[in-house]
Amino acid sequence: MSNDFVMTIDDDDESVPFLDEEELEQEETAVTKKKGKKGKKASGVAPKDTGDLDPNFSFDAEGGGHMGAHHDWDFTAARAALRAQDEMQPGLSLDDIIARKRAQVKAKKSGKIVEPIEEKEVNEDDESEFQEALSSDEEGDDNGMEGITFDEDDEDVAEDGFGAGRDEDAGLEDAEAEEAELEDASEEESGSEGSEESESEEEEEEEESESEDDEEEETEFQKERKKAYFAPESDTPTEVAETFATMNLSRPILKGLAQVGFVQPTQIQARTIPVALMGKDICGGAVTGSGKTAAFVVPVLERLLYRSRQTATSRVLILCPTRELAIQCHSVAQKLASFTDITFGLCVGGLSRNAQEIQLRTRPDILIATPGRLIDHILNSRSFTLDHIDILIMDEADRMLEDGFSAELTEIVKACPQSRQTMLFSATMTDNVDELIRMSLNRPVRLQIDSTNATAARLVQEFVRIRQHREEDRPAVLLALCSRTFKRRVIIFFRSKAAAHQMKIIFGLMGLRSAELHGNLTQEQRLASLEEFRDEKVEFLLATDLASRGLDIKGIDTVINFNMPQNYAIYQHRVGRTARAGRMGRAVTLAGENDRKLLKMAIKNADKRTVKNRVIPQDVITRYRERVEGLTEGVKEVMAEEKEDKALRQAEMEMRKSANLLKHEDEIYSRPAKTWFQTSDEKKQAADASKSALNDPKKRKVVEPDAPKRDRFAGMSRQKRRRLQLSEEDHQDINSHAKSIKSAKNALKPNKIPKLAPEKTATKPQDKKKKKKKDVDFSRDLADASKQGVAAAKKLGSGSKFGGGKDKKDDKKERSPNVGFTTL
Numbered sequence: 035m036s037n038d039f040v041m042t043i044d045d046d047d048e049s050v051p052f053l054d055e056e057e058l059e060q061e062e063t064a065v066t067k068k069k070g071k072k073g074k075k076a077s078g079v080a081p082k083d084t085g086d087l088d089p090n091f092s093f094d095a096e097g098g099g100h101m102g103a104h105h106d107w108d109f110t111a112a113r114a115a116l117r118a119q120d121e122m123q124p125g126l127s128l129d130d131i132i133a134r135k136r137a138q139v140k141a142k143k144s145g146k147i148v149e150p151i152e153e154k155e156v157n158e159d160d161e162s163e164f165q166e167a168l169s170s171d172e173e174g175d176d177n178g179m180e181g182i183t184f185d186e187d188d189e190d191v192a193e194d195g196f197g198a199g200r201d202e203d204a205g206l207e208d209a210e211a212e213e214a215e216l217e218d219a220s221e222e223e224s225g226s227e228g229s230e231e232s233e234s235e236e237e238e239e240e241e242e243s244e245s246e247d248d249e250e251e252e253t254e255f256q257k258e259r260k261k262a263y264f265a266p267e268s269d270t271p272t273e274v275a276e277t278f279a280t281m282n283l284s285r286p287i288l289k290g291l292a293q294v295g296f297v298q299p300t301q302i303q304a305r306t307i308p309v310a311l312m313g314k315d316i317c318g319g320a321v322t323g324s325g326k327t328a329a330f331v332v333p334v335l336e337r338l339l340y341r342s343r344q345t346a347t348s349r350v351l352i353l354c355p356t357r358e359l360a361i362q363c364h365s366v367a368q369k370l371a372s373f374t375d376i377t378f379g380l381c382v383g384g385l386s387r388n389a390q391e392i393q394l395r396t397r398p399d400i401l402i403a404t405p406g407r408l409i410d411h412i413l414n415s416r417s418f419t420l421d422h423i424d425i426l427i428m429d430e431a432d433r434m435l436e437d438g439f440s441a442e443l444t445e446i447v448k449a450c451p452q453s454r455q456t457m458l459f460s461a462t463m464t465d466n467v468d469e470l471i472r473m474s475l476n477r478p479v480r481l482q483i484d485s486t487n488a489t490a491a492r493l494v495q496e497f498v499r500i501r502q503h504r505e506e507d508r509p510a511v512l513l514a515l516c517s518r519t520f521k522r523r524v525i526i527f528f529r530s531k532a533a534a535h536q537m538k539i540i541f542g543l544m545g546l547r548s549a550e551l552h553g554n555l556t557q558e559q560r561l562a563s564l565e566e567f568r569d570e571k572v573e574f575l576l577a578t579d580l581a582s583r584g585l586d587i588k589g590i591d592t593v594i595n596f597n598m599p600q601n602y603a604i605y606q607h608r609v610g611r612t613a614r615a616g617r618m619g620r621a622v623t624l625a626g627e628n629d630r631k632l633l634k635m636a637i638k639n640a641d642k643r644t645v646k647n648r649v650i651p652q653d654v655i656t657r658y659r660e661r662v663e664g665l666t667e668g669v670k671e672v673m674a675e676e677k678e679d680k681a682l683r684q685a686e687m688e689m690r691k692s693a694n695l696l697k698h699e700d701e702i703y704s705r706p707a708k709t710w711f712q713t714s715d716e717k718k719q720a721a722d723a724s725k726s727a728l729n730d731p732k733k734r735k736v737v738e739p740d741a742p743k744r745d746r747f748a749g750m751s752r753q754k755r756r757r758l759q760l761s762e763e764d765h766q767d768i769n770s771h772a773k774s775i776k777s778a779k780n781a782l783k784p785n786k787i788p789k790l791a792p793e794k795t796a797t798k799p800q801d802k803k804k805k806k807k808k809d810v811d812f813s814r815d816l817a818d819a820s821k822q823g824v825a826a827a828k829k830l831g832s833g834s835k836f837g838g839g840k841d842k843k844d845d846k847k848e849r850s851p852n853v854g855f856t857t858l
């Protein structure tokens with residue numbers, strides 16, 4: 035298995051050099067000379083990437099964009115919208131509790147008499163929870179161990195990359211089941227906080243539901259379907275602009291780009307911008323950190339410069355799967371639009387709903403949203419609609435197309451006009467027609483820059499082998515890595531919130547400065563953690579997969595995977611938090627026996643020179659293990675204190691709520707009841723479906739083209755049904771007067787934003803007229819019921835119907851998911 039060979043790094047070093055291209059070669063031969071290179075190593079800091087750019091770096095082989103000036107996105111808008119009311123009063127910070135505990139331990143050691151530690155009731159369950167959380171997904175299935183090829187006692191190199199060729203499925207299910215239990219437990223714990231949002235704002239489900247890892251051979255049938263579904267390659271411009279200046283962008287946009295230091299477009303930007311300006315639907319894929327955000331923001335801004343300004347209208351909707359990503363996207367887009375009059379609205383969970391409602395009434399040009407909160411506004415904010423959305427964009431689209439988001443997405447897509455332009459982006463963008471079909475794309479152009487399995491070019495991937503019988507060493511291995519080798523700018527991923535939280539306490543007790551980021555925190559705490567890490571107030575960010583996608587934090591040197599994630603796509607996103615925009619980065623993954631399959635995939639998809647096997651001497655691990663064991667009591671005490679504090683705050687909040695209720699009883703009861711899109715049960719069902727698809731990707735729900743339409747009121751809450759029925763009754767009373775008001779309103783309807791050809795020539799009114807006529811004729815030809823016409827259209831699939839121009843009436847037919855696929 036020479037292909038799977040990975041070189042070994044001995045971890046008996048205090049620091050690790052960051053490997054330059056040449057060094058990679060040298061190190062490969064010098065693997066066994068363990069300490070020979072110490073002189074070259076950075077002191078105390080893991081990757082020796084100074085943040086400077088590799089002068090030879092380009093985003094693509096042919097030479098794409100070079101990295102520009104540093105610019106951090108910020109939370110200004112999010113902070114301004116953080117809810118002020120109904121939030122629990124801040125209690126003791128975890129850091130305070132930990133600091134106190136540390137002081138007590140120190141004092142005890144030095145023999146000083148200290149105030150006795152208040153006796154905390156330590157629940158027996160807490161102890162087992164503690165052990166479980168840290169080894170949550172580490173329990174392998176012994177049966178799954180058959181066929182391991184390496185020597186059990188071999189502490190050095192596993193020449194087969196830990197026997198990475200081994201097919202390993204067994205044990206994963208157990209791990210996932212256990213993980214689910216943990217997630218559920220932690221969800222319950224957090225249920226009291228922010229329960230108001232629990233039904234509609236769970237975008238950041240941390241249980242995984244990513245796409246299949248297996249690279250299945252594409253069948254002829256699938257190839258045909260894709261051919262029919264996507265626009266032919268000949269539809270995309272072949273010339274690629276080398277600088278933004280040569281892209282025919284307007285001055286305010288160029289100034290915005292210059293301000294953030296973007297001079298040369300990255301490859302995905304160079305390919306996407308001209309196509310997006312033409313108004314075409316796009317499925318875009320490029321490796322993590324390659325600039326996809328600007329690839330969709332720039333053309334949108336450019337087109338909005340040509341909008342009619344008569345009536346304020348929200349014309350663009352950008353959907354993101356997590357709040358943090360939406361906040362980041364909002365900040366980036368605002369920066370790029372600094373020299374324009376384009377307005378933005380941020381519509382995400384965790385921030386004040388009322389403030390958002392007020393903002394939405396001003397009809398900002400671009401809405402950046404998470405699905406849950408957006409639907410909340412569609413259902414509950416008067417006068418808010420998506421009726422005038424011209425462009426719908428989905429960032430991390432493959433994540434959004436998963437079952438967990440399915441119902442929400444369908445609702446949002448239905449609420450947008452069919453004549454919209456739709457653009458989907460992700461580093462792991464799916465081209466699975468079954469998954470894309472629910473977006474009702476219009477003959478999308480596929481812009482796939484890198485392989486969907488690719489990781490960043492300057493990423494070094496290391497793996498630390500965790501043996502079957504040493505699973506309990508994981509915390510010690512992590513602490514050894516973080517105390518001795520990777521000491522700053524490190525993001526560490528855990529599979530569960532409980533594990534991330536408990537490790538935060540251990541880190542704290544060991545004096546390592548860290549922040550946690552997961553769904554059990556309030557939005558305020560989540561933003562604070564990100565800020566602390568961004569501003570280098572803490573060295574470590576302990577996160578769940580909430581942070582695995584899209585987050586762009588400057589200067590993350592190292593990503594550590596405490597556990598291998600459930601699938602390769604998540605692995606790609608996690609390790610993609612480093613080595614962004616041409617910089618160097620390092621990913622270190624603790625890989626157990628059950629992770630062989632993913633390990634094999636990672637090795638297969640990487641440049642072999644950048645894959646390494648890191649070995650940590652057993653005596654070091656034993657030392658750290660003893661330290662972790664010594665902290666067990668302390669961790670339990672901190673957790674007990676935290677629990678007590680939380681219960682106290684909860685009680686205070688309840689009391690305030692009751693007092694409030696008594697004081698404003700009349701006003702509160704006169705408010706219209708809120709409508710939820712999904713009940714807790716429905717939400718749980720969606721999450722279960724998502725999980726089941728993860729365990730068995732073949733179970734992925736495929737939208738049946740001929741699926742019967744649901745009853746109009748099916749699945750609606752009683753309140754919503756009643757509201758709709760009442761509004762329908764009202765509707766029946768509409769007299770001719772109302773009709774005339776409607777037609778007057780129609781006359782005022784905002785014009786669509788014009789599509790721009792790359793050379794900005796397509797807006798000539800005469801040309802437009804001619805083109806439209808041609809398209810209409812084309813559509814009419816296809817709608818012709820002659821048998822020949824139908825047969826031809828079916829043969830070509832839906833693709834044959836889409837001529838490029840969009841007449842609104844024709845669009846209705848074009849966007850129907852039923853079109854074209856029934857016969858293939």
Ligand SMILES: Nc1ncnc2c1ncn2[C@@H]1O[C@H](COP(=O)(O)OP(=O)(O)OP(=O)(O)O)[C@@H](O)[C@H]1O
Pocket residue numbers: 099100101102295296297298299300303320321322323324325326327328460461583584585586610614615
């Ligand atoms: N043309 C450019 N020139 C220089 N830097 C750029 C350019 N475009 C984007 N960048 C920088 O590259 C980094 C990554 O960009 P972005 O976050 O859009 O990547 P992405 O492809 O969306 O990544 P992910 O898949 O992880 O979401 C950002 O820091 C951004 O400022």
